[in-house]
Amino acid sequence: MGEQEWYLEYEIHKNRPGLLGDISSLLGMLGINIITINGVDNERRGMLLIIDNDEKTNRLKSILESMDNITVTKFRKPKLRDRLAVRHGRYIERDADDKKTFRFIRDELGILVDFLAELYKVEGHKLIGVRGMPRVGKTESIVASSVCANKRWVFISSTLLRQTVRNMLADDEYDSDNVFIIDGAVSARNMNDKHWQLIREIMRLPAAKVVEHPDLFVQQTEYTLDDFDYIIELKSHRDEEITYEALKEDPTGFGNLE
Template sequence: MSEVKEWYLEYQILINRPGLLGDISSLLGMLRIKIDKINGVDKDRRGLLLLVRDDYQIKRVEPILHTMETIRVLKLRKPEVTDRLALRHGRYLERDKNNRKIFKFVRSEIGLLVDFLTELFKEETHKLIGIRGMPRVGKTESIVAASVSANKRWIFVSSTLLKQTVRHQLIADEYNENNIFVIDGIVSARRADERHWQLIREIMANQAVKVIEHPDIFIKYTEYSLDSFDYIIELRNEPDEEISYQMLEDHLLLGSDFYGFDT
């Protein structure tokens, strides 16, 4: 028996008339394409997760869908992370218009952010993820919650979640590529010595998922750039909140310690 394959179909409704979804369901059913999930993903858009036994079924249905006057096919592809989340939450994630690797969230959307990170953590590919945000907005908590949801172990290389953590070495089982390595760019820049930076270089060369809090600070003290990141997440208390570390950067440049900034 052939393996079931997933496809994602998204269309815009041009003429919203009774029975439209039934017409599409009947068409898919005649070609033995099963609808696994369906949801509105915008005010006039609908997304469907399809199950097929053979990709040829998609090739057969695609030209027919394009002839329908009531809809316009927007996407017909193997489902991406953003497609799955759109189906689950009924809308797409907000992305920066100028840089598509930047995803924007507000604190009230923590659940959506955790789901997004969970999907990224589950994928068996190396990723470098940066998270921007002001103090106590929920960055570290989101990383931990997503690690639990993805059934992954999180390793704090530098952090302030419970107490200020600056690691200089890992124990043997912590080098597992299945772990999630969490680095706080501010803590590392402010408190670390050469042994810590050597550990960071080792981890960055590891084919595991790395999550860098405050990536803009991190890149100023390493050879990495924002282009090195696969995803940049911005988490705000409110949509119009400015994410700024100018005060902290001034202290770092002066070489002074700064305990007042809880990351």
């Protein structure tokens, strides 16, 4: 076994002075390197570790289980949510029943941008839906995350500056390294066959596709929510309800909505 990353998270029962120092000293004595450490909840701390053999891993597990002041809640190969939790000091909220749905509020745009950027960096097909009310920050987050991931973004339909409905792309825009952005409300209302032919071509590319208003998008198409790999919900506050009445009542006013 060579060097491998591990994610350690523990809950603190009694946060006495020197507890973190004791754990850091333990890791040092075992020859385990700490990459990053941060609080990830009110009484939890997360660490990204480098461990170079199974013996050290097993010894660490055994010693931590014997400590009275903490309870280990996670000890595993790090997932994307673990890395972001340590980086930002909080966990991304995930739907308990629908594991592909992740929830953010406007104050968490930095975490959202980081999350989307990491998804874009993974090669291959990804279909991401972004739900949210007008002017909550959907498009700016999608574009900002493309910049963070060093990806070129291509609007297939949009209302960012004015209503945009593309029927064709330039040859270099078909690059699978691009991020393709679709406003599902605009596309769903557009009955142009060439526009929909373009969307189907884009959907077949091994690339990241982001659809704003995915619920409206699937109402008028052959695609379903099951086709989406991730669903992002972005709200102004936790209790905000995402509705589509404003979009339905103003079929021509998309240029002022986002």
